[in-house]
Amino acid sequence: MATSQSVVGEEQQDNKLKLYSYWRSSCSFRVRIALNLKGLKYEYKPVNLLKGEQSNPEFLKLNPVGCVSVLVDGPAVIFDSFAIIMYLEDKYPNHPLLPRDINQRAINFQATSIVFSAIQPLHNLGILNYVGEKGGPDAKIPWVQSVIRKGFTALEKLLKEHAGRYATGR
Numbered sequence: 001m002a003t004s005q006s007v008v009g010e011e012q013q014d015n016k017l018k019l020y021s022y023w024r025s026s027c028s029f030r031v032r033i034a035l036n037l038k039g040l041k042y043e044y045k046p047v048n049l050l051k052g053e054q055s056n057p058e059f060l061k062l063n064p065v066g067c068v069s070v071l072v073d074g075p076a077v078i079f080d081s082f083a084i085i086m087y088l089e090d091k092y093p094n095h096p097l098l099p100r101d102i103n104q105r106a107i108n109f110q111a112t113s114i115v116f117s118a119i120q121p122l123h124n125l126g127i128l129n130y131v132g133e134k135g136g137p138d139a140k141i142p143w144v145q146s147v148i149r150k151g152f153t154a155l156e157k158l159l160k161e162h163a164g165r166y167a168t169g170r
């Protein structure tokens with residue numbers, strides 16, 4: 001996991017981060033990407049969503065919402081991938097994830113917000129199970145497609161003027 005850039009992060013890190021995560025979860029992917037871009041080492045704590053481990057009482061003490069990811073950094077327990085990434089950005093400023101320019105930052109926050117609030121949570125496991133219960137198993141895929149299509153359409157409009165090598169930034 002560590003890259004050659006991780007040396008800087010390791011020097012600054014005096015206690016080991018713990019990440020409660022599930023390999024196939026997109027929320028977990030973004031946190032792992034942020035940790036790796038910053039070159040931070042962490043201990044991986046798997047939470048198997050398919051086995052319902054997110055609802056275990058011990059896990060709910062860390063995240064009362066019952067979702068991954070959760071980051072534990074010494075006494076700090078942080079849940080929600082956006083909150084975790086912003087915490088990492090503040091605490092470990094090496095290899096910054098955000099541009100300095102406030103207008104460019106606002107573009108990043110808008111893109112983030114579309115993914116965090118208009119796409120991903122509308123088709124997470126809990127919601128999909130609910131849609132399946134109420135509308136039957138065939139209702140799931142059209143629901144997911146409609147949510148993703150709407151969100152990606154918005155993302156494309158937002159990023160049209162800003163994308164380069166990356167979604168925002170050249």
Ligand SMILES: N[C@@H](CCC(=O)N[C@@H](CS)C(=O)NCC(=O)O)C(=O)O
Pocket residue numbers: 025026027028049054066067068069079080081082116120121124125126127
């Ligand atoms: N806004 C939260 C959403 C967390 C979330 O929905 N996590 C999903 C995995 S991507 C989860 O744990 N789902 C479990 C469930 O729905 O029971 C974040 O970005 O961390």
